Amino acid sequence: MEPILFYGVPSGCSFGSIVALEWLDQPYRLCRIDMPEQVTSAAYRRINPVAETPTLMTASGTTVSESMAIMNHVGARGIDKGLGFAQGTPEFDRLNQVLAYLNTSLFSGFAPLWYTLEHDVEQPAKDTLRAYGTAALTKAHADLEAMLEGNEWLLGQQRTLADAYFIGIARWTKYHDVIDRRNYPRVQGLFDKLEADPAVQFAHAIERGEPAHSSGSFKGEVSLEEALGLLKQVA
Template sequence: MFQTLMYGVPSGCSFGSIVALEWLGEPYRLCRIEMPGVVQSDAYCQINPVGETPTLVTATGERISESMAILHHLGARGIGKGLSFAQGTREFDRLNQVLAFLNTSFFAAFGPLWYALEHGVEGSDKDALRAYGAAKVTKAHADLEEILGNKDWLLGDRRTLADAYFVGIARWTKHHDVVDRRDYPGLQRLFEKLEADPAVRFAHAVERGETAVSGGGFLGEVSLDDILRQQVLAA
């Protein structure tokens, strides 16, 4: 078996895990999960009872959910490539801190906006959710701009898993149009640099269902049924 990432479309936060897999360069497969339909289906919930993406099925058949857990799992094998750091080091603590901010503050800031969009909220309720979401997204951008400072990447002079996770979330500003990233020149510079990265371009093509040229270990896509059959055989 090969490790397989189950990624959500459209615009799932699993985007960062696809980028991380490309940077890591190990053999992997992808499994496309449509949201909200398939991700909440009984079939997918056999893999992830929470009904969310991403989920990584490892080469030994273990299942790992939540972006932070998946990124740290991949990072443990990517230390030599500069994607992560040895646990117990100052650098690892800093990476964990930035990933936690991206997960609990940057990612979560978009929650009210996604809720209004995906649940068809209208009228004053929609206005209230968008105003609340806009305030949270604005603060998260300002805080992350301070964290980045004058560094080339979120952790310093080399890209890490934090940058992979960032670019998958940062693109959500296009969907909601409540902040202009150009007001945060450091984040805009980082976003543009990442958008030019071959792994990021690959992840965009994968999400759009286009022919995607991998620079890593991508072995192709499999279906949810394929994953379920393999899980039964491995049981």
């Protein structure tokens, strides 16, 4: 069977994994997981016990969870396309470094903002959380602006899976009006370039449930029940 990516909606960080699979251009399927209801269900916990997306079910029926792990899995299959690099090389270490930075700094900077949006938080606590998130994202954008000096992409002159992960997170500024990306012209330039990428446009359409135009590697969506059935077959 083709690998299946379980992606979360609305606006899950799994967006970057969809982009990565499109860039890889090898057959795959998608399984839409509604958050928070379906992602916390007993059925989905059979795929990912910690009830988070994304998770990738490989062709052999094993599962890989967490965006960084999925990016490295895809990267190992996309070395010939420059999406990833051989383990033990300086390029591999650099890619891991940037992926980790995006996860620990850019992603986590949004965490307190998401909390205030999704929970009933009293105003003093809300102000504190927003201030913390704003400070973290301001620093992260400044760091990324410096990282991009002289570079077309996050790792240099060719796109990698770090760029796919970046666009899935960077788009969250539309929900949280705490920084103006235009103050960081290199970051804004990378964002705009990625937003125009066919794989990114495909991922947006998939999330919105609209007709989506793939590179040709996307083989359709399966339901969670269908995916669990396939998991039984390969177990």
